Amino acid sequence: MEFSILADSFNKMESTRKRLELTQYLVELFEKTPHEVISKIVYLLQGKLRPDFEGIELGVAEKLAIRAISKSSGIPIKKIEDEYRKGGDLGHAASVILEQKTQTTFLVEDITVERVYETLFKIANLEGSRSQDMKMKYISSLLNDANPLEASFILKILLGTLRLGIAENTVMDALAIAFSGSKENRKILEHAYNVSSDLGKVAETIATSKLEGVEKFEVILFNPIRPMLADRVKSEDEAVEKMGNEFAAEYKLDGERVQLHVEGEKVVLFSRSLENISSYYPDIIEKIPKAIQAENAILEAEAVAINENTGEFLPFQELMHRRRKYKIEKAVTQYPITVNFFDILYCNGKSCLQMDYKSRRDKLEKIVKEDDYAKHIPMAIVKNSNDIEDFLENSINSGSEGLMLKMLDKPYQAGSRGNYWLKLKREYRNELGDSLDLVVIGGFFGKGRRTGNYGTLLLATYDEDQDTFTSICKVGTGFSDEDLDQLYQILNPKVTIKKNPRIDSEMEADVWFEPELVIEAVASEITLSPIHKAARDTIRKDAGLALRFPKFTGKIRVEKAAEDASTNEEVITLFKGQKKVAHDKNLI
Numbered sequence: 001m002e003f004s005i006l007a008d009s010f011n012k013m014e015s016t017r018k019r020l021e022l023t024q025y026l027v028e029l030f031e032k033t034p035h036e037v038i039s040k041i042v043y044l045l046q047g048k049l050r051p052d053f054e055g056i057e058l059g060v061a062e063k064l065a066i067r068a069i070s071k072s073s074g075i076p077i078k079k080i081e082d083e084y085r086k087g088g089d090l091g092h093a094a095s096v097i098l099e100q101k102t103q104t105t106f107l108v109e110d111i112t113v114e115r116v117y118e119t120l121f122k123i124a125n126l127e128g129s130r131s132q133d134m135k136m137k138y139i140s141s142l143l144n145d146a147n148p149l150e151a152s153f154i155l156k157i158l159l160g161t162l163r164l165g166i167a168e169n170t171v172m173d174a175l176a177i178a179f180s181g182s183k184e185n186r187k188i189l190e191h192a193y194n195v196s197s198d199l200g201k202v203a204e205t206i207a208t209s210k211l212e213g214v215e216k217f218e219v220i221l222f223n224p225i226r227p228m229l230a231d232r233v234k235s236e237d238e239a240v241e242k243m244g245n246e247f248a249a250e251y252k253l254d255g256e257r258v259q260l261h262v263e264g265e266k267v268v269l270f271s272r273s274l275e276n277i278s279s280y281y282p283d284i285i286e287k288i289p290k291a292i293q294a295e296n297a298i299l300e301a302e303a304v305a306i307n308e309n310t311g312e313f314l315p316f317q318e319l320m321h322r323r324r325k326y327k328i329e330k331a332v333t334q335y336p337i338t339v340n341f342f343d344i345l346y347c348n349g350k351s352c353l354q355m356d357y358k359s360r361r362d363k364l365e366k367i368v369k370e371d372d373y374a375k376h377i378p379m380a381i382v383k384n385s386n387d388i389e390d391f392l393e394n395s396i397n398s399g400s401e402g403l404m405l406k407m408l409d410k411p412y413q414a415g416s417r418g419n420y421w422l423k424l425k426r427e428y429r430n431e432l433g434d435s436l437d438l439v440v441i442g443g444f445f446g447k448g449r450r451t452g453n454y455g456t457l458l459l460a461t462y463d464e465d466q467d468t469f470t471s472i473c474k475v476g477t478g479f480s481d482e483d484l485d486q487l488y489q490i491l492n493p494k495v496t497i498k499k500n501p502r503i504d505s506e507m508e509a510d511v512w513f514e515p516e517l518v519i520e521a522v523a524s525e526i527t528l529s530p531i532h533k534a535a536r537d538t539i540r541k542d543a544g545l546a547l548r549f550p551k552f553t554g555k556i557r558v559e560k561a562a563e564d565a566s567t568n569e570e571v572i573t574l575f576k577g578q579k580k581v582a583h584d585k586n587l588i
């Protein structure tokens, strides 16, 4: 397939943020795509080469790309850098530069999607001392044969700056329309995506074997399943109202969610955002096979740091010490953990997703043999508010953050947040009723003791419809000096010359960051705001929502991707909730 078809499509998609138009462009593109290329197209349009869980990173630095552009165009590096500074987008700068190309090249080879994809794949896999030279050679050979528009998109993919604003749901809508004639069938695709986490594979299946093929999608060992999530409740009474007469309560431990895929001695671990995190937990890899009484299994657990002497659970922050590439063995002994199992999703070659909670819990207790390291998460069957309160107190006393409440007769709903699971946290009883996970989008330099650090951060929620990050508040309290140093280390490499187009903020920051880091904040209230962009125009025209008196809780949510941050939808619910409370108390 000619790469120019893809470049033209990308160009059209870049010019709109409207979901319906994007869907239409995607449908047209899919209809022109040969079936054997469709998975590649689906990865490329998300700026990837393979599904996230395979961890394939292109990792090309701007400097190297600039050298490659210079090599293939004959234009000096300095001039390319100047052009880049003007717009802050190297892909676009390259297309302008290549228009003025001084070197004549003969188009020796056609640029096809297959060739671009394979070359990018080779680049991603290069390692070692000569890898930089080889990367440059591959990039300039592609640029030699590409027209300016094609070159700009090749570079954007390479640098990770392709932002078409296409949410996964939009891709699934378009696949359903293109290959089954109706958007209604997206549900079937969603199920396949939720159990495989591989949108490319879903696309290939619907293109080649239609809906029947997609319906047969099965859980695959070592391919992560998208996690089931919980809705929040503020009180025991609200929980009983929503859950009915009898349900399960489990400790909500404050650690890292881990999905374990186990077969014999082979163990692969995935995080909540489906990143392969096996290297952070060599102890799990070593110890868990002994505890599993099955040929193979997919299990979910919370890995929690513990005080070795007392067995008490320690806060999530302690696990941060494991987020390192080197000397991980030292971190393993210094910061011991236990693995606390709460679900089983697959066992002895069969999916358990359709089994109800009660049967899954029974199976889990049979399959996982408890020892000092592997545990079953404490669970009790509860019937009323008193039972919940009792168990909540036990859970808090043991160092966990609250309870998860689960319906006994419901299946595991991969990839969705619903009412079958509820979470009741201690801190939900604060003024706002909940903490929020927000994306750091901008920074302001500190004064006084904070000079040299970012003293205040600009935070955003995630707008699922637009696939953007909308500003919601500035936060400058709750940071210890240590937090500020740590945040500076993490944020400094994320500074960008120009504000990322997915950031939606009227407020100007001293520096803009790539929207990647998620931190937790609490606030006293949500108010209407003329400046902030979160949920703009939904409650009132020309007003967004903002947090009043926001405070950093000390939690950096490394396990969350920016798209897992609190959404505008959630903030609207909290805003309406607080109005209802005020109303009930006759305050308004």
Ligand code: ATP
Residues within 6 Å of the ligand: 228, 229, 230, 231, 250, 251, 252, 253, 254, 255, 256, 257, 272, 302, 342, 377, 404, 423, 437
């Ligand atoms: P939070 O910000 O509360 O951690 P989240 O958005 O990460 O929420 P939720 O589904 O809302 O995800 O809350 C569930 C999280 O709580 C899980 O991701 C998991 O890490 C953790 N957890 C702790 N104990 C349990 C348990 N018993 N069952 C399920 N999840 C648990």
